[in-house]
Amino acid sequence: MANLGMAQFHQVFFEESLEGLDNMETALLALDEGGDKELVHTIFRAAHSIKGGAATFGFPEMAAFTHEAESLLDELRDGRRAIDKPIIELLLRTVDCLRGMFARAQAGQPLNDEVAEGLRGELAATMGRAAETQVLARRARDRADAWKVSFRPHPGMAAGGNDPLRLLRELKALGEMSVTADLAALPALDQLDVATCHIGWTIELQGQITREAIKGVFDWVEDECDLSIEPLHVVAPPAAAEAPKAAVADVATARAARESAPVASTESSSVRVSIDKIDSLIDLVGELVITQSMLDPFRENFDIARLAMLQEGLTQLARHTRELQESVMGIRMLPIGSVFNRFPRLVRDLSAKLGKQVRLDMHGEQTELDKTVLEKIGDPLVHLVRNAIDHGLEMPDKRRAAGKVEQGTLRLEAFHRGGSIVVEVADDGAGLNREAIVAKAIQRGLVSSGEGMSDEAVAELIFQPGFSTAAVTTDLSGRGVGMDVVRRNVADLGGSVTIRSTPGKGSVFTIVLPLTLAIMDGLSAAVGEESYIVPLVSIVESVQLKAEAVRSVAGGGELFRFRGEYLPVIRLHEMFGCPGAVRNIEDGLMIVVEGDGTRVGLFVDGLNGQQQAVVKSLEANYRRVQGISGATILADGSVALIVDIAGLIRMQGRRKAA
Amino acid sequence: MGSKASTKGTPVAAGVTLPADCRLGALDALAPRLREAVAGGAATFDGSAVEKVDGAAMQLLVACRRAAAASGGGVAWAGASDVLREAAGLLGLAAELDLPAPMPA
Numbered sequence: 001m002a003n004l005g006m007a008q009f010h011q012v013f014f015e016e017s018l019e020g021l022d023n024m025e026t027a028l029l030a031l032d033e034g035g036d037k038e039l040v041h042t043i044f045r046a047a048h049s050i051k052g053g054a055a056t057f058g059f060p061e062m063a064a065f066t067h068e069a070e071s072l073l074d075e076l077r078d079g080r081r082a083i084d085k086p087i088i089e090l091l092l093r094t095v096d097c098l099r100g101m102f103a104r105a106q107a108g109q110p111l112n113d114e115v116a117e118g119l120r121g122e123l124a125a126t127m128g129r130a131a132e133t134q135v136l137a138r139r140a141r142d143r144a145d146a147w148k149v150s151f152r153p154h155p156g157m158a159a160g161g162n163d164p165l166r167l168l169r170e171l172k173a174l175g176e177m178s179v180t181a182d183l184a185a186l187p188a189l190d191q192l193d194v195a196t197c198h199i200g201w202t203i204e205l206q207g208q209i210t211r212e213a214i215k216g217v218f219d220w221v222e223d224e225c226d227l228s229i230e231p232l233h234v235v236a237p238p239a240a241a242e243a244p245k246a247a248v249a250d251v252a253t254a255r256a257a258r259e260s261a262p263v264a265s266t267e268s269s270s271v272r273v274s275i276d277k278i279d280s281l282i283d284l285v286g287e288l289v290i291t292q293s294m295l296d297p298f299r300e301n302f303d304i305a306r307l308a309m310l311q312e313g314l315t316q317l318a319r320h321t322r323e324l325q326e327s328v329m330g331i332r333m334l335p336i337g338s339v340f341n342r343f344p345r346l347v348r349d350l351s352a353k354l355g356k357q358v359r360l361d362m363h364g365e366q367t368e369l370d371k372t373v374l375e376k377i378g379d380p381l382v383h384l385v386r387n388a389i390d391h392g393l394e395m396p397d398k399r400r401a402a403g404k405v406e407q408g409t410l411r412l413e414a415f416h417r418g419g420s421i422v423v424e425v426a427d428d429g430a431g432l433n434r435e436a437i438v439a440k441a442i443q444r445g446l447v448s449s450g451e452g453m454s455d456e457a458v459a460e461l462i463f464q465p466g467f468s469t470a471a472v473t474t475d476l477s478g479r480g481v482g483m484d485v486v487r488r489n490v491a492d493l494g495g496s497v498t499i500r501s502t503p504g505k506g507s508v509f510t511i512v513l514p515l516t517l518a519i520m521d522g523l524s525a526a527v528g529e530e531s532y533i534v535p536l537v538s539i540v541e542s543v544q545l546k547a548e549a550v551r552s553v554a555g556g557g558e559l560f561r562f563r564g565e566y567l568p569v570i571r572l573h574e575m576f577g578c579p580g581a582v583r584n585i586e587d588g589l590m591i592v593v594e595g596d597g598t599r600v601g602l603f604v605d606g607l608n609g610q611q612q613a614v615v616k617s618l619e620a621n622y623r624r625v626q627g628i629s630g631a632t633i634l635a636d637g638s639v640a641l642i643v644d645i646a647g648l649i650r651m652q653g654r655r656k657a658a
Numbered sequence: 659m660g661s662k663a664s665t666k667g668t669p670v671a672a673g674v675t676l677p678a679d680c681r682l683g684a685l686d687a688l689a690p691r692l693r694e695a696v697a698g699g700a701a702t703f704d705g706s707a708v709e710k711v712d713g714a715a716m717q718l719l720v721a722c723r724r725a726a727a728a729s730g731g732g733v734a735w736a737g738a739s740d741v742l743r744e745a746a747g748l749l750g751l752a753a754e755l756d757l758p759a760p761m762p763a
Contacts, residue, residue, distance in 0.1 A: 153713075158682060164713035168748045179750030186717065189693060189725035194685040194718050201750060 013053045014102055020046035022341055025095050029344045032088045044073040052220055061111040062101050068123040069094045145208055146232035152200035157224040159195040170217045175207025271371050273331050284324045291316045336414045337365030339378050343385055350389045357396055357407040358389055364414035369421055373493050373513055380486040384425040384509050392429035392507055420537055426508040432501040434458050459499045463487045491646045498597050520615055524608040528578035531640040533613050533632055538645040540592040547585045560601055562592055570652050571603045581605055595645035627651050673702040678709040696722045699731025706737030711745045720754050
């Protein structure tokens with residue numbers, strides 16, 4: 001599409017524009033809530049930058065589309081048009097449409113689709129309707145068959161990269177042009193600075209051209225020149241804009257088509273880092289260098305008398321290394337707010353569609369999360385939020401009948417807990433419907449009866465594949481993607497999802513995620529001649545059991561009693577086929593671990609100690625292995641595998657079933 | 659290819675061949691040579707190799723012609739590319755620069 005030189009800037013343009021669209025959306029939603037009119041300026045600026053960028057980077061369709069939106073925004077800004085719900089709705093759809101265009105631009109696909117075409121028509125039609133109500137004089141000013149344009153570049157315009165020649169060439173494309181150069185200000189050759197603009201132009205343009213079109217040419221240099229555009233001959237206004245209206249009708253269908261066919265993934269491969277973070281990195285590296293120079297003399301001659309100094313140096317080295325590691329990890333950390341940002345819009349659209357009243361309460365947007373985790377947590381969160389609004393919160397009349405306020409509350413919160421990030425999606429709706437879930441589970445053959453099942457066990461059922469409780473499958477949830485997918489996606493990130501529900505009071509979905517995927521704290525456990533790393537977050541505790549504490553049950557499994565419940569035993573050496581491992585329960589150690597809300601005992605030979613593991617992908621270096629989430633390199637250079645607790649529990653379940 | 663000007667063919671007194679890229683970035687190098695050429699009053703510019711030009715370059719050419727005329731001489735054209743002629747037209751400088759008509763190939 002574009003040459004390599006330009007392509008390297010495209011990514012930056014995309015990222016900045018998508019950010020601009022986020023800002024536009026946020027401001028539009030705030031306007032919708034009766035926000036300050038100043039917001040219109042924010043929205044206008046965002047649209048203006050995108051338009052300028054699109055034109056510069058060779059996306060004329062996008063520039064033309066944004067131009068329509070910008071014109072509408074211009075009317076809002078000038079107060080020529082009132083800001084009402086339909087306008088905000090239209091502009092929100094414009095934002096969506098532009099996001100789609102960016103996604104297609106990134107994927108190298110054609111930018112325009114029916115949605116874009118339709119929406120562009122709709123924007124034009126909206127403005128056309130307004131024109132009908134405007135005074136004729138205004139029309140006269142905006143349409144003419146000849147224009148006189150006076151264009152006086154400021155001295156620095158050309159030096160700023162804007163060539164008057166290019167502008168005049170663009171102007172010529174609009175119609176018949178005759179140009180007179182004003183050379184009065186041109187200094188003598190010996191006083192001429194080549195980079196300064198001294199020439200002004202008076203241009204006469206013939207043809208059915210709108211003022212907007214002419215103004216559009218000079219958009220980019222608005223602040224760098226004196227410009228006046230005057231009509232020479234006024235033409236009669238055109239007949240009402242029929243064509244765009246015809247296009248409107250197709251928008252809805254086209255939109256449906258678009259939603260069912262999402263464009264390429266927009267996960268970006270770059271990250272923006274604040275300069276503070278980089279400075280602190282440089283500081284730390286400086287410290288490391290100092291420590292190194294402090295330790296250096298010991299290489300040449302080591303005197304036992306200086307042992308204390310050596311120890312101090314090593315302690316410092318350890319501290320700086322740790323700090324450096326944390327800082328480097330910090331580079332990948334971004335606030336979860338960027339994911340939360342999409343929810344005000346989602347909640348607004350969804351509640352309007354369902355006729356529910358929802359107040360969105362967000363906390364902890366500043367909580368930082370690894371970029372990879374952040375990119376992948378969006379979809380599961382969207383699903384949980386949709387579910388909460390669709391299934392969790394009740395209709396206003398039902399809420400009133402239940403003695404609650406009509407407006408339901410959806411709380412989205414992120415915070416640190418231990419070495420993990422917790423994200424909660426809570427609603428004050430009806431809570432899980434135990435009967436409905438059990439009935440559905442029986443119908444689906446997941447359980448034979450709900451008798452004796454704890455509330456937790458019932459709640460767990462919704463995470464089973466193929467489970468969907470919605471009485472009527474709406475287009476919001478129940479699109480075949482269930483809670484099982486949410487759980488699997490979160491598990492892929494090394495996290496877990498649990499649910500807590502109180503009938504009549506609401507439900508809380510809790511996602512626990514590791515701080516980073518690149519480094520994890522784990523316990524190194526010996527199994528035979530091998531070492532396995534058990535993630536610290538999954539460990540409940542470890543116990544040494546007497547042989548009689550473990551009982552075999554029918555079907556080949558083993559159980560042991562732990563704090564009032566019976567937990568299944570997973571013998572790691574059996575799972576992974578390790579020779580020379582301890583078999584006698586009394587000689588080994590039972591590590592109680594938790595994954596996906598289930599507790600099991602991992603039987604290992606013993607513990608080697610706690611250790612930080614730099615996670616290496618096994619998949620990338622070898623292939624995916626069941627029950628193993630990755631590998632790490634130990635201090636002695638040997639490789640240890642990192643146990644995937646949730647995967648292990650699933651494997652055990654299958655072994656039992658087999 | 660060289661964007662550097664060379665005086666090829668019959669050497670003309672105070673002649674300058676304009677480079678292919680005649681835009682702002684190239685003017686720092688070109689301007690002194692043009693100034694020197696018109697200092698004597700009469701000069702010949704060859705614009706037949708110009709492929710890229712901008713407003714700043716056109717402005718400089720106008721100033722050169724005016725300077726030469728002021729000292730009793732003038733700038734004659736040994737040739738002008740289409741790009742140069744188009745730019746002069748767009749900027750309303752065709753009369754001022756008095757570029758030669760296109761030569762039949």
